[in-house]
Each structure stands twice: as structure tokens, then as C-alpha cells.
Amino acid sequence: MKEVLKGFKVRWLICSAWPYINNVPHLGTLVGSLLSADVFARFLRLMGEEALLVSGSDEHGTPIEVEALRLGVDPKKFTDESHRYIVELLKKWELSYDNYTRTENPIHKEFVQHFMNKMLENGYIFSRNIVMPYCENEKMFLPDRFVEGVCPFCGYEYARGDQCDKCGTLLDPIDLIDPRCVFCGFRPTFMSTKHWFFDLPKLEDKVREWLKNSRTIDENVKTYCFSLLDKGLKARSITRDNKWGIPAPFPGAEGKTIYVWFEALLGYLSATLEYFIKEFGREEGLKKFYDYWKNADARTVYFIGKDNIPFHAIILPAMLLASGEGYVLPYKISATEYLMFEGEKFSKSKGIGVWIDEALEIADVDYWRFALMRLRPEGKDVNFTWREFYRIVNTELNDDIGNFIHRVLTFIYSRFGAKVPGIKKLASEDEELFSIVKHEFEEYKNRMYDTRIKQATENILNVARECNAYLNRREPWKLIKLSKDEAGSVMTLLVNIVKGLGLMLAPFTPKASTKLWRMLRLGDEIPRGALRRAFEIEIQEGHIIEKPMPLFRKLPEDFLSTINAMIRDVRKRINERRPPYLRF
Ligand SMILES: [Zn+2]
Ligand SMILES: [Zn+2]
Known part of the structure; x- marks a missing residue:
């Protein structure tokens, strides 16, 4: 195995699971992966870290192929148009991806084939004839996910051919009791065909070793994986009989494609590579790619839903090891639980839920981003309700946060003629408030670095609530009649806290935070690294602010x-x- 480069500076690669392109993502898809990853990446950039955010459309495989067949169109046309639509939507959601690409991009295809050949050369891929489910009705082999049946381990009735969603066991279609074709419900016949397999059992010990030694992988992820590892891993077939996919590069594998799951996982690498090749050309781009993937100080962080844990915490690391290239293994896997919608599962067929293009017609993007991170399912499933959304926007965003900011700015604007009075002296209660705020900020940073994003929003609210209570106690509107200097000192402290609060909010509400930054006349855009100095007194005597406008509005x-x-x-x-x- 090649030596991993050492002594580089820390680089963060933020990866979110690639959404499958056959649907517009709904709020549940967005919350754990795309949006969480963006909020985390924005936080890191504001902390001045080197960070790259990548994802893309997962567009190969049977569901698209079958749907295109049904509609009588070329799958490529299907995914071209869908990808374009999704990319536009993600921009509207202020998702700041450095590269939001797709599995049809040529660099990805080339990378996947090269990677697969490495795995083969290193002895981790073998071929054998297997018996596969074949549906006489569709005249096709059924990929794992398209066979359903009873789980042989827990008895769950709707286990899929690749995995039981109830007990999490990785399965093969032939394991299922009473298998049926998901398209037509017929019992498939099992026919012989040659396929290529990833020899996972060979890597079981290494994966276990890595998980055991990692100090950053969350306990919930470890526990889940150890239970799977204890049952023993099985070789997994990595080829399919599909046409719509990346051709398998193995000798004798003509007509077969790489199974979408294995190829989409490599998208994290190829998207990084594509980004740097486009920026710097092939040779320099490859070096930059290694800074993120072969650098012992690189940190790859994955944002996924809990159902994706086995693929990210077992299969991906195993593949990275099998390549023998010395790629870094996951630093952190931030796996969220499920978001429910008004007590039910999101369902396109039943029309239950809200899809991300619809959501923006209902409320401003900042409101959604903040509310969804307040509801981020960390540690347990969370139920989205309109009542809760209404409460978060009106009470938390408007009353607690927006009001505090507006009270401070209008006071300075109207009572001090828009000119920050400066700090002459602070009373002990002012110092005390400031230390509470700074303590909240420290906890916020720790939680954010640890991807406990929902918990970090508590710190934002704590700052706003403490400050509102303090304003009510301190009553600067009375104080100003007794001592203009003292009231001026209080307001100068507060306008600096407003700045810090706006920065803490910036990963969540980028539009409102930028608006605030401009209202404070601190510049046109919030600079990288600004969050590090969030609560330094940078707004000083004589600084002029703009006429304040409310940052948020209540829902009717x-x-x-x-x-x-x-x-x-x-x-x-x-x-x-x-x-x-x-x-x-
Ligand atoms: Zn099961
Ligand atoms: Zn069928």
C-alpha cells in the first residue's frame, strides 16, 4: 500500500449522499444529507477552514432504465433534464456545493473503471456463475432492490433483495422467503448468469480494526456496524445485467455494468477529482485531489440517512482499502434518523410530504433552512408538523432572534443617530452577559464541529433569549436619561453581540445574515473566517449603521x-x- 502523505494541513471534504435522480427530493431527503452538509460546510468556511463540498445526481441503474423504457425515451435525456432541474433548485435553496455533479460525467466513469481494475488486480474481485432472479413478465434479471420478500433473520415482510430495512441485515435476493418481483408481484424464476463479486470477507478484519480505532466515528454508527460485522460479511456482486450504467471493465464482462451502489460511492472521490481538474487542469488537479484523499490530515465527513450506514461505514471503507491507493477512510459519518411528515412516512404515491420545489413557494428559503435544522433528526426520529414549523418561524426566528436584533439596531439608529456610541465603561452585569454569550458560542462551535447541528441551534437561541432578557432588565431607554455614556456602552456591546449572533446564524440563514452584515455596514459579503472573531468587539465608536429593516417576517x-x-x-x-x- 502506498504511503499516505503526512504533515499536510487539515482539509475538510464534506460529502452528502447522492440523491437518486428519479424524484425531486422531499424535505426528508434534504434534511439529513444535502442541507446538513451545506450548513456544516458553510460553518467550516466561516471558521476559515479549507473545506470542499461535493455531491451529485445518482442517475444509473434499473429504476431509471425501467422508467425510461416505460416512457419510451432515452435514459440519458431523462436524467439530463432532471439533473438540470434539480441543480437549479439546489441553488434556490442556497446550497453552496463546490461541485454538484452527476454519475454521467466522464471523469466519474473513467475513475470508477480505473478503481474497479485496481480492486481486481489486488485480488478483491472474483467472478462466478450465480443464480439470479429473473422475471418472465419483464423479460429481465431483477436487481436486488427489485425483489421483495420475507427477511430470513427477522421475519419482516417487506425486506428487499439487498437489505432488510427492519433489522439492517445485508441480504441476497435468494435469501428471501417468498420472493416477488416489485414491478408485477410475480414470483421470479432463478437463472444462472456470470457476475463479479467484491470479496468483502477478506476485508472484514481491517474494517473492524479501523472502526475500533477511530476516535471520531460516532458510537451509534460503530454499534450498528459491529452487529453487522459479527454476523459476518458476504461477498457482494458488483455487476449487473443493466444497460444503463458504467460498463464493467473486467475481462469477459462485456454487456455488464457496475452496480449503482458501488459506483455512486466512488462519486465522492471522482467529484473531488473533477472539481480540481476543471480548476487546475489534469496534472495539478490530481495533486490537489491527493491533498484531500491521500493526506493523513484530511477529514472526510459524510452526511447520510441512517439506512445508508452499512454502505458508508463498511462497504466504502472496504473499497478504499481494496484499491490499495492509500485513500483516507471516513473521519466522520453523520447519520440522521428519519424525518416523518405529520406522523406519516413521506410518500410520493400517496402525496404525503412536501417536495423541495413546493416548499419555496410557501416560505422563504432561510425559514426552511433554519426550521429544518431545528428539526434535524439527531438521535431519534422527528415529526415535521406545520404547527411546529409555524412556531419555529414565528416564535424563535421572529420573536427571539429577529426582535432582539431589531431592538438593538433601531435604538442605535434613532437614539444615537445611527452612530455607534462606543464603550466607555461596562457594569458587572454587562460583563456577565458577555461571558454567557461567549460561553454559548464556545459550545456552539464544539457542537458544530461534531456535526450536532440541531444542538448548536440551541446555543443560537440561548444567546438571543439571554440578550432579550438582559435588555428588559437593563432598560437602556431609561438608562439613557441617567447616563448617556452607560447606555451607549450597553448598546455598543449589544451591537457587537448582534454581529456575532448574525455570524452564528449564517450557516443556517445565509440570506438574512448577509442582509444584516450589510445593515451593519461591515461589507458586502461575510468574509471567510469571520466566525472565528464573532464576539470580538469590532464595531466601535463612530461606526455608522444603515437604517434597520426587520430580518424576518412572521407567517400570517x-x-x-x-x-x-x-x-x-x-x-x-x-x-x-x-x-x-x-x-x-
Ligand atoms: Zn430483517
Ligand atoms: Zn415482474
Whole structure:
């Protein structure tokens, strides 16, 4: 194995699971992967860290192939249009991906084939004839996910051919009791065909060793993986009989493609490589790629839903080891639980949930971003309700945060003629407030670095609530009549806290935070690294602020009574704008 480069500076690669392109993502897809990853990346950039954020559309495999076949279109046309639509949407969500690419990009295809050949050369891939489920109805071999049946381990009735979602066991279709084709419900026949396999058992010990020694992988992820490892890993087939995919590069594998799961996982690497090749050209780009993937001080952080744990914490590390290239193994895997919608599972067929293009017609993107991170399912499933959304926007974002900021700015604007009075002297209660705020900030940073993002929002709210209570106690509107200097000192402290609070919010509400930054006349954009100095007194005597405008607005009083009708209306309108393949 090649030596991993040492002594480089820390670099963060933030990866979010690649959404499959056959649907517009719904709030549940967004919350754990795409949005969490963006908030984390924004935080790191604001802390002045070297950070790169990558993801993309996962577009190969059977569901697309089958759907394209049904509609009589070329799968490429299908995914071209869908990818374009999704990319536009992600921009509207202020998702700041350095590279949001797709598995159809040529660098990805080349990278996957090269990587697979390395695994083969190193003896981790073998071929053998297997018996595969074949549906006489569709005249096709059924990939794992398209066979359902009873789990032989826990008895769950809807276990899929690749995995049981109930007990988490990785399965093969032939393991299922009473298998059925998910398209037509017929019992598939099992026919012989040659396939290539990833020899996972050979890497079991190494993966276990890595998990055991990692000090950064979360305990919930470890526990889950050890239980799978204890049952023993099985070789997994990495080729399929699909046409729509990346051709398997192995001798004798003509006509076979690489199974989407194995190729999409390599997207984290190829997206990094593609980004740097586009920026710096092939030779220099490759070096930059190694800074992130072969640097012992690189930190790769993955944002996924809990159902993706085995693929990211076992299969991906095993593949990285099998390549023998010395790629870094995951630093952290931030796996969220499920987001429910009004007590039910999101379901396109039943129309249960909100899809991310619809959401933006209902409320401002900042409100959604903040509310979804407040509801981020950390440690347990969370139920999204409109009532809770309404409460978060109106009470937390408006009353607690927005009001405090507005009270401070309007006071300075109207009572001090927009000019920051400066700190003459601070009383002990002022110092005390400041130390509480700084303590909250320290905890916020620790939680954010640890991807406990929902918990970090508590610190933001604590700062706002402490400051509101302090304003009510300190009463600068009375104090100013007794001592203009003392009231001026209080307000100068507070306007600096407002700046810090805006920075703490910036990963969550980038638009509002930028607006605040401009209102404070600190510049046009918030600079990289600004969060490190969040609570340094940088706004000083004589600094002029703009006329304050409220950062947030409340949702109307009749929001809860009208939302269901609004959703129906929005869905109808939006549906017509979607590319044909993404319509309901
Ligand atoms: Zn099971
Ligand atoms: Zn069938």
C-alpha cells in the first residue's frame, strides 16, 4: 500500500449522499444529507477552514432504465433534464456545493473503471456463475432492490433483495422467503448468469480494526456496524445485467455494468477529482485531489440517512482499502434518523410530504433552512408538523432572534443617530452577559464541529433569549436619561453581540445574515473566517449603521388553517413546471 502523505494541513471534504435522480427530493431527503452538509460546510468556511463540498445526481441503474423504457425515451435525456432541474433548485435553496455533479460525467466513469481494475488486480474481485432472479413478465434479471420478500433473520415482510430495512441485515435476493418481483408481484424464476463479486470477507478484519480505532466515528454508527460485522460479511456482486450504467471493465464482462451502489460511492472521490481538474487542469488537479484523499490530515465527513450506514461505514471503507491507493477512510459519518411528515412516512404515491420545489413557494428559503435544522433528526426520529414549523418561524426566528436584533439596531439608529456610541465603561452585569454569550458560542462551535447541528441551534437561541432578557432588565431607554455614556456602552456591546449572533446564524440563514452584515455596514459579503472573531468587539465608536429593516417576517395568522389548501394549489402549479419524468 502506498504511503499516505503526512504533515499536510487539515482539509475538510464534506460529502452528502447522492440523491437518486428519479424524484425531486422531499424535505426528508434534504434534511439529513444535502442541507446538513451545506450548513456544516458553510460553518467550516466561516471558521476559515479549507473545506470542499461535493455531491451529485445518482442517475444509473434499473429504476431509471425501467422508467425510461416505460416512457419510451432515452435514459440519458431523462436524467439530463432532471439533473438540470434539480441543480437549479439546489441553488434556490442556497446550497453552496463546490461541485454538484452527476454519475454521467466522464471523469466519474473513467475513475470508477480505473478503481474497479485496481480492486481486481489486488485480488478483491472474483467472478462466478450465480443464480439470479429473473422475471418472465419483464423479460429481465431483477436487481436486488427489485425483489421483495420475507427477511430470513427477522421475519419482516417487506425486506428487499439487498437489505432488510427492519433489522439492517445485508441480504441476497435468494435469501428471501417468498420472493416477488416489485414491478408485477410475480414470483421470479432463478437463472444462472456470470457476475463479479467484491470479496468483502477478506476485508472484514481491517474494517473492524479501523472502526475500533477511530476516535471520531460516532458510537451509534460503530454499534450498528459491529452487529453487522459479527454476523459476518458476504461477498457482494458488483455487476449487473443493466444497460444503463458504467460498463464493467473486467475481462469477459462485456454487456455488464457496475452496480449503482458501488459506483455512486466512488462519486465522492471522482467529484473531488473533477472539481480540481476543471480548476487546475489534469496534472495539478490530481495533486490537489491527493491533498484531500491521500493526506493523513484530511477529514472526510459524510452526511447520510441512517439506512445508508452499512454502505458508508463498511462497504466504502472496504473499497478504499481494496484499491490499495492509500485513500483516507471516513473521519466522520453523520447519520440522521428519519424525518416523518405529520406522523406519516413521506410518500410520493400517496402525496404525503412536501417536495423541495413546493416548499419555496410557501416560505422563504432561510425559514426552511433554519426550521429544518431545528428539526434535524439527531438521535431519534422527528415529526415535521406545520404547527411546529409555524412556531419555529414565528416564535424563535421572529420573536427571539429577529426582535432582539431589531431592538438593538433601531435604538442605535434613532437614539444615537445611527452612530455607534462606543464603550466607555461596562457594569458587572454587562460583563456577565458577555461571558454567557461567549460561553454559548464556545459550545456552539464544539457542537458544530461534531456535526450536532440541531444542538448548536440551541446555543443560537440561548444567546438571543439571554440578550432579550438582559435588555428588559437593563432598560437602556431609561438608562439613557441617567447616563448617556452607560447606555451607549450597553448598546455598543449589544451591537457587537448582534454581529456575532448574525455570524452564528449564517450557516443556517445565509440570506438574512448577509442582509444584516450589510445593515451593519461591515461589507458586502461575510468574509471567510469571520466566525472565528464573532464576539470580538469590532464595531466601535463612530461606526455608522444603515437604517434597520426587520430580518424576518412572521407567517400570517391564518397560516395553519390555510396551509393544506395552499399545498394543493402549489403542487398543481409546480407539477406543471417539472420536467415530465419528475411529475407526480
Ligand atoms: Zn430483517
Ligand atoms: Zn415482474
